């Protein structure tokens with residue numbers, strides 16, 4: 001099988017962790033007889049520097065010609081003073097999501113065996129572990145709703161944003177959440193603010209309707225404010241969390257932080273054709289960029305998600321995930337996952353990549 | 361001095377914790393020579409049962425005639441199946457906030473000395489303690505913005521809400537945050553989503569402008585998704601958090617849960633005349649209602665906030681707070697704050713009220 005992948009490594013640690021993902025991909029290509037062609041494009045801050053905008057035309061065209069986008073991370077202090085619209089993160093990610101209608105964002109987060117101490121949660125809570133899949137709607141809601149803007153003058157000047165959801169948008173993301181739950185612990189928690197938002201009232205109604213087709217999956221509704229709280233007390237009781245764009249942004253980050261190991265988390269953003277963008281959940285971490293200490297696991301797992309969801313190579317995806325588990329279970333870890341007394345055993349970015357590539 | 365207070369005890373544990381607040385108020389009235397007249401009104405579920413709606417006219421009129429509202433809590437399983445608009449919480453609280461233009465919501469939350477183990481945070485994080493004041497805008501944003509509704513049919517049916525903020529709305533709440541910070545650790549963290557929302561871009565701009573008048577207060581901006589995360593890792597680094605209505609709803613609940621002792625947290629919702637509604641942060645807790653075990657401290661501290669902010673009786677307010685601290689510091693606690701091996705020392709709702717009243 002032959003595929004085209006657009007590689008958008010971006011800024012900060014992006015390029016160095018991407019190199020390790022490519023190393024691991026090389027191994028699975030050989031082992032599973034895949035032929036993947038990679039083309040690199042600038043995105044984010046480096047694209048601003050080289051081409052004057054965070055998502056140049058050539059990059060967008062390259063993505064259009066590809067079967068999937070393997071994304072690194074974007075942003076850094078150098079570009080923080082730009083107007084919000086032109087900044088690397090928002091200027092690259094939002095247009096990519098909109099352009100390819102990547103409405104389905106999957107953000108899996110689990111507390112890895114042996115890494116419970118990394119969680120900021122109390123030890124008796126983290127000891128119970130957790131494994132949550134956040135299914136976030138990614139092209140609707142208040143991110144893209146029109147009108148959005150400003151009007152008026154002086155003290156009366158005001159800004160406005162529109163949160164907007166159609167039945168179609170809600171039901172397609174709800175279906176994905178229920179299907180995902182079927183392959184997991186069969187529970188969907190739908191997050192909304194139906195006591196305040198008209199969008200949430202429709203959201204709850206459509207989710208209930210979709211649930212009828214999934215009698216084997218339990219459905220519960222929770223308000224966003226309460227979800228934020230319950231995740232702190234009993235994260236183990238959640239399986240799939242179904243969220244609108246804004247609530248998913250907030251909750252998926254909370255859940256990621258609850259694992260305490262953002263360097264292990266990856267995410268998939270897909271459209272209805274299976275095309276997708278795959279990226280680590282953490283940021284560009286400019287403070288550690290170039291030092292060879294960044295954890296490449298999230299980027300490597302993003303490659304696995306790409307193989308599974310866009311290239312439909314489940315065996316290759318699982319092989320990567322098994323190799324990663326092997327590294328983590330053998331205590332083969334980058335520094336940020338080690339307590340200070342064990343920091344001397346920390347592996348470098350490249351060592352992690354080598355170990356995982358060899359374990360394929 | 362003579363005052364009128366509208367007492368809206370509501371549902372669940374509301375009436376029983378309100379009784380203790382009244383007990384404590386009786387003591388401070390005697391000691392500080394205040395003359396407070398209380399009138400009780402139905403609100404929430406009990407108002408639905410007795411009058412067919414969660415905020416009857418008589419209740420609203422009673423509140424209009426008063427100097428402040430002392431609020432208990434509303435809601436319970438009995439009314440959960442009603443349409444969102446008619447439910448006790450949203451049907452009583454939102455109209456009260458709107459009617460009296462209670463734009464300023466103060467939600468203080470601190471980890472109490474000796475109660476660090478209640479926090480769901482890892483012990484090394486909770487050991488550092490934290491003390492955060494969430495200043496939430498309460499009558500604007502997506503809660504009240506128009507248009508809000510539904511249109512279209514079939515799969516294209518859609519719902520919409522409008523987030524809307526004017527300079528005037530932002531600057532008046534920002535000013536309160538900066539002033540509060542002056543009396544605390546002199547730091548304001550303004551929470552927004554300026555990389556996505558037009559409202560947040562204006563928010564950030566106006567907050568910057570207000571900050572010019574407070575050169576002694578440090579200002580930082582943080583995205584809501586990042587705020588949710590950083591609170592888990594380093595809650596001690598936050599002082600005043602300034603939030604829009606929706607973000608404040610989410611963050612103040614997260615912070616409340618981080619204390620692990622919601623029964624101790626109260627909140628104040630005020631307008632520009634000093635009129636306000638004072639209520640515990642926790643809910644109506646129907647599961648423990650009527651058992652005499654609910655913690656009355658949040659309700660008692662709400663009375664202190666009322667004395668301070670609406671009745672301008674700082675000495676009386678501080679006296680209540682000192683009495684509460686005395687109870688907590690002597691380990692005089694209701695059951696939910698005790699580890700299971702110490703549960704037998706739990707004080708009842710009435711015992712807590714008695715102790716605090718006596719300590720005035």
Ligand SMILES: CC(C)[C@H](C(=O)O)[C@@H](O)C(=O)O
Nearest residue numbers: 089090093094249555556585
């Ligand atoms: C960069 C920003 C626009 C983006 C979002 O809010 O969706 C980010 O926070 C994310 O979650 O991917």
Ligand SMILES: CC(C)[C@H](C(=O)O)[C@@H](O)C(=O)O
Nearest residue numbers: 195196225449450453454609
């Ligand atoms: C009941 C609900 C409308 C309310 C809100 O969202 O403001 C509540 O959650 C709160 O925080 O006081």
